[in-house]
Amino acid sequence: MNIVGEIKSRQHGSLIAIRDGDRKVSFDDLFSSVAEVREQLLAHPAISSHPLPRIGVRFPNGLGYIVVALAVLDARACFVPIPDELTTRERAQLIRETSLHGVISTCDDGNIQLPYDLGSALLESCPFSQPTFPEHELNAIEPAFIRFSSGTTAASKGVILSHKSLFDRIHAANDGLNIRAGENVLWTLPMAHHFAVSIVLYLYFGATTVLETTHQPEQLYLAAKTSGSHLLYGSPFHFAQLAQCKTAAPLPKLRLAISTASALSEGVAKAFEKRFQLALTQALGIIEVGLPVMNLKHTKDQPSALGQVLPAYEWKTQPHGDGSNIGELLLRGPGMFDAYLSPWKTRETLCPDGWFATGDLVEWLEKDTLIMRGRCKSVINVGGMKVFPEEIESVLNEHPCIQRSRVFASQHPTLGSFPSAELIPAVGSPFPTAAELRKHCADRLAPYKLPVQFTQVEDIDLTASGKVKRH
Numbered sequence: 001m002n003i004v005g006e007i008k009s010r011q012h013g014s015l016i017a018i019r020d021g022d023r024k025v026s027f028d029d030l031f032s033s034v035a036e037v038r039e040q041l042l043a044h045p046a047i048s049s050h051p052l053p054r055i056g057v058r059f060p061n062g063l064g065y066i067v068v069a070l071a072v073l074d075a076r077a078c079f080v081p082i083p084d085e086l087t088t089r090e091r092a093q094l095i096r097e098t099s100l101h102g103v104i105s106t107c108d109d110g111n112i113q114l115p116y117d118l119g120s121a122l123l124e125s126c127p128f129s130q131p132t133f134p135e136h137e138l139n140a141i142e143p144a145f146i147r148f149s150s151g152t153t154a155a156s157k158g159v160i161l162s163h164k165s166l167f168d169r170i171h172a173a174n175d176g177l178n179i180r181a182g183e184n185v186l187w188t189l190p191m192a193h194h195f196a197v198s199i200v201l202y203l204y205f206g207a208t209t210v211l212e213t214t215h216q217p218e219q220l221y222l223a224a225k226t227s228g229s230h231l232l233y234g235s236p237f238h239f240a241q242l243a244q245c246k247t248a249a250p251l252p253k254l255r256l257a258i259s260t261a262s263a264l265s266e267g268v269a270k271a272f273e274k275r276f277q278l279a280l281t282q283a284l285g286i287i288e289v290g291l292p293v294m295n296l297k298h299t300k301d302q303p304s305a306l307g308q309v310l311p312a313y314e315w316k317t318q319p320h321g322d323g324s325n326i327g328e329l330l331l332r333g334p335g336m337f338d339a340y341l342s343p344w345k346t347r348e349t350l351c352p353d354g355w356f357a358t359g360d361l362v363e364w365l366e367k368d369t370l371i372m373r374g375r376c377k378s379v380i381n382v383g384g385m386k387v388f389p390e391e392i393e394s395v396l397n398e399h400p401c402i403q404r405s406r407v408f409a410s411q412h413p414t415l416g417s418f419p420s421a422e423l424i425p426a427v428g429s430p431f432p433t434a435a436e437l438r439k440h441c442a443d444r445l446a447p448y449k450l451p452v453q454f455t456q457v458e459d460i461d462l463t464a465s466g467k468v469k470r471h
Contacts, residue, residue, distance in 0.1 A: 001142070001163045001164050001167065002073065002074065002076060002144075002163055002363070003073060003144055003163045003166050003167055003200060003204075004031075004070055004073045004074040004265055004320070004389060005074075006167055006204065007031075007203050007204050008031055010204060010205075010206060010353050011020045012027040012028070012181060012206040013027055013028050014026050014027070014028060014074060015027055015181060015182060015206055015208070015414045016208045017029075017030045017203060017208065017209065018030060018063055018066060018209050018211065018375070019184070019208050019210045019211065019227055020062065020063045020207070020211045021211075022378065022388040023063070023116065025063070025116070026431070027206075030066075030067070030171070030335045031070075033067055033115035033116070034063045034067055034074055035071075035074070036095070036113065036115065036116075036245075037067055037068065037071035037112060037113075037115070038071040038074045038075045038128065040112050040113065041055075041072065041077070041104075041112065042072055042112075042427075044073050044102065044111070044112075044123050044125075046101045046102025046123055046124070046125040046126070047075055047077055047101070047126055047467050048100065049101075050101050050439070052076065052077070052078065052138075052143070053075075053101040053102065053140045053374065054077065054078045054080055054098055054099065054100050054101050054143075054146070055072045055077045055078065055079065055080065055100065055101065055102050055104060055123075056080045056081075056082045056083060056094070056095060056098070056100045056102070056103040056104070056126075057069055057072060057079060057080065057081055057082060057104055057105075057192075058082040058084065058091075058103060058104070058105040058106075059104070059105065059106060059191075059423050060078040060084065060106065060212065060271045060364075061190060061191050061211070061213055062105070062211060063116060063211065064114055064116075064118045064121070064300055065191045066191070066195075066199060067115060067116075067118075068104055068112075068114075068121060069081075069191070069195055069196075072104070072164075073144060077135070077148075078143040078144060078145065078146060079093075079112050079144060079145050079196065080098050080100060080145075080146045080147070081147055081191070081192040081193070081195065081196075082095075082103065082192065083190065083192040083193065084192070087311075087373070091111070094148060095126055095129070095380045096129050096343065097132070097156065097158065097341065097342050098146055099121065099129045099130070099131040099132075099133075099135075100126045100129075101126060102123055102124060102126055102379055103123070103124055103126060104121050104122065104123045104124075105121065105122055105123075105124075106119070106121055107121055107122035108118055110122035110123070110329060112300050117266075120451070126388065132343075132344075133198060133341055133342065133343075133348070134344060135345040136138050136348075137344070138160065138341070138344075141160060141162045141338045141339060142158075142162050142163055142164070142165050143160050143161070143162055143338070144161055144162055144163040144165075145161045145196040146158055146159065146160050146161075146341055147161075147193070147196065147287060149349045157340040157341065157342060157343075158340060158341030158342045159287045159288055159337045159340065159341075160337060160338045160339045160340070160341055161192075161196065161335075161338060162338045165335050165336065165337065165338055166196065166197070166200060166299075166335070167335075167363070168206075168334035168335035169197060169290040169291075169334065169335025170197060170200060170204055170335075171312075171334070171335075172290055172291075172292070172310060172312035172313065172333060172334050173197065173290055173291040173310070173335075173363070174202060174205060175310050175311050175312055176202060176283070176294040176296060176310045177201070177258070177294075178256075178289075178410075179202060179205045179231065180205065181205060181206030181207065182206065182207070182208070183207045183208070183231060183352075184207065184208045184228055184229045184230050184231070184253075185202050185207050185208065185209055185210060185229065185230070185231045185232075185233060186210045186212060186213070186220070186224050186227065186229040186231070186232050186233070186234075187209050187210060187211050187212065187233070187378050188212065188220065188232070188233070188234040188235075188238045189233065189234060189235065189261065195284075197285075197290060197291070198233065199320070203400060207230075207231075208227075210223060210224075210229060215237075215241060216239065216241075217231045217241040217242055217244055217245035217363070218245055219247045220238065220242055220245070221242055221247070221248045222239060222359075224242075224251055224254065225251060225291065228253045229251065229253065229254055230253050230254060230256070231254070231255065231256045231257070231258065232254065232256075232257040232258065233258045233260070234258075234259065234260075234261075235259065235260065235261040235262055235373065236259050236262055236263070236264050236265065236268050237262075239257065239259055239264075239268055239269075239272045239280060240268045240271070241409065242272060242275070243268065243271035243272045243274070243275045244271075244416055245275070245277075248275055248276065249276075250275075250276050250277040250278070251276060251278075252435040254278055255274065255278075255471075256281060257272070257276075257278055257280050257281060257457060258281050258282075258283050258294070259280045259281065259282050259283065259287045259391075260282070260284070260291075261373060261380070261467070262467055263283065263304070263349075263390050263393075263394050264280060264282040264303065264304055265304060265394040265398055266397070267398040268280070268302065268398075269282075269299075269303030269304060273300075273303070277315065279299035279303060280299060280303055281294055281295050281296065281307070282295045282303070282304065282305065282307055283295070283307065284295070284306050284307070284372070285330075286358055286360075288336065288337040288358075289313075289322070289331050289333070289335070289336055289337070289338070289356060289358070289405050290333075290336075290376055292309055292310055292312075292315075292331050292333060293306050293307050293308065293309050293310065293311045293370060294307045294310060295307030295308065295310065295369075296308055297368075297369065298369060300356040301362065302365070302371075304364070304367070304371070304394075305370065305371050306362060306370040306371055306372045307369065307370065308368045308369055308370070309331070309368065309370070311333055312333050313331055313332065313333035313334075314331070314332045314333060314388065315329060315330065315331050315332075315370075316330050316355070317329055317330065317364070318330055318357065318360065325363055325364055326362070326363045326373055327362065328357055328358065328359065328360065328361055328362075328363055328376055329357075329358045329360045329361070329362045329370070329426060330354075330355045330356065330357050330358065331355070331356050331358060332351075332354040332355050332356065335350070336354075340374075353393060355357075359375055359376050359377065360372060360376075361373040361374050361375065361376055361379065361388070361416065361422075362373075362426045372390070373388045373390075373391070374388030374389060374391065378390075379416075379419050379440075380407075380417050380419055381409075381416070382416070382417055382418055382448050382449075383421070387419055387448065387449050389406075389407035389408060389419070389468075390407075390437075391445070391449070392405075392407040392419060392421065392441070392445065392449055392451060393406065393407050393421075393468065394447055395440070395441055395442065395444045395449050396423060396437070396440075396451075398440075398444075399432065399437070399440050400426065400429070401425055401426050401429040401430065401431070401432050402423050402424070402425060402426060403424045403425060404423070404424045404426065404433070404460050404468075405421055405422065405423045405424070405425045406421070406422045406423075406460045406462070406468050407419050407420070407421050407451060408420055408422075410423075410452070418452045419439075419450070419451045420451055420452060420453040420454075420455070421451040421454050421455070422432060422455050422456075422457045422460060423437075423454060423455070423456060423457065424456075424457060424458065424459070424460060425456065430459060432456050432457045436450070438450060438451075439452050
């Protein structure tokens with residue numbers, strides 16, 4: 001199986017696959033261009049010299065990224081995204097750990113000619129690096145995609161998805177998204193982190209991916225309005241930006257706005273709903289599993305709820321230390337990851353009964369509705385009570401003078417653990433006093449959850465996908 005062949009077999013033909021500004025690219029035209037780039041790739045030793053080559057893709061968001069990524073997959077190579085935000089050292093480590101055969105990147109005078117007046121790209125062979133994983137076992141999986149996870153509380157492992165797993169995953173996710181041929185989806189997220197499921201899903205089901213590279217709220221709104229977007233798929237940051245767009249009005253064709261990548265606060269949800277007369281739908285994306293949870297039932301009365309597990313998946317929780325209804329979420333279903341690359345472990349080894357332990361702590365309000373409480377490894381124990389940094393951060397980030405926060409456990413020799421907060425002030429805003437911040441939190445949080453210390457900082461480390469990194 002090849003996922004690109006599966007998309008082409010759907011024969012979406014003259015429907016628009018990609019809308020990039022004034023340019024509209026049909027499915028027929030897109031896959032004709034992909035075939036041209038594929039043939040150039042197949043002629044290069046980085047691909048032609050290996051039975052199942054692994055090719056890194058280092059490209060900016062845009063039409064060129066889509067063409068190159070699809071061409072790599074169509075050439076039966078394994079697509080390995082290399083995010084632009086990685087440092088030189090991090091890129092070198094990714095290339096070494098994956099034992100890449102080649103890397104393709106933008107270049108003014110490259111050896112791969114791109115369509116649509118996009119210039120050229122450069123495909124370079126990588127120096128030989130002895131794999132630290134069993135290459136024959138990896139090749140037997142028929143890998144489509146290797147992506148290193150965010151690593152919020154642990155080292156990134158390198159998640160492997162086969163073409164079959166990718167195929168199963170997009171079908172399971174569309175049980176909730178219900179994307180149909182001819183619909184328009186406004187794209188806002190980094191392709192290096194979301195391409196292999198999101199855009200592949202849109203293409204397979206015949207939707208148009210509307211590209212908008214700016215994060216300016218007016219431009220995002222204008223792109224959604226002019227394209228007649230039926231679905232918005234972004235992070236809470238994007239929806240907060242849209243809610244602040246004073247010229248914005250409800251979008252008549254918009255039927256679904258999916259918030260993912262980080263926790264959705266009630267404040268952002270309510271602001272967006274007030275502006276657009278449409279409730280936000282929170283969704284949980286897990287690189288090892290897919291998009292298994294969406295809040296399809298309680299967008300209005302519980303907008304910050306994680307939601308309901310989609311029909312294709314089973315779920316259960318594993319107790320986490322006390323008798324409360326909070327536990328670690330375990331999931332089982334189609335499209336699960338096939339293996340971890342580093343260190344090498346197959347899904348069957350890690351999940352012999354099919355259950356994957358997500359590391360996420362959830363609370364269940366009803367039989368099928370979950371609320372995210374945090375990560376198992378980040379919980380703060382305050383006098384025997386669980387405190388979740390993510391909940392406190394969500395409240396702090398609603399303060400108009402705060403751009404971003406990170407909450408962590410500090411230790412007292414007699415009192416034990418208590419929450420502390422690092423905060424970046426919003427641009428042009430004064431840093432609030434500790435008294436102002438405590439009052440802001442006290443109106444929204446139980447007393448034992450209130451941070452004891454507030455520290456102004458210039459930077460807060462984030463993972464590659466934009467989540468707060470836990471040290």
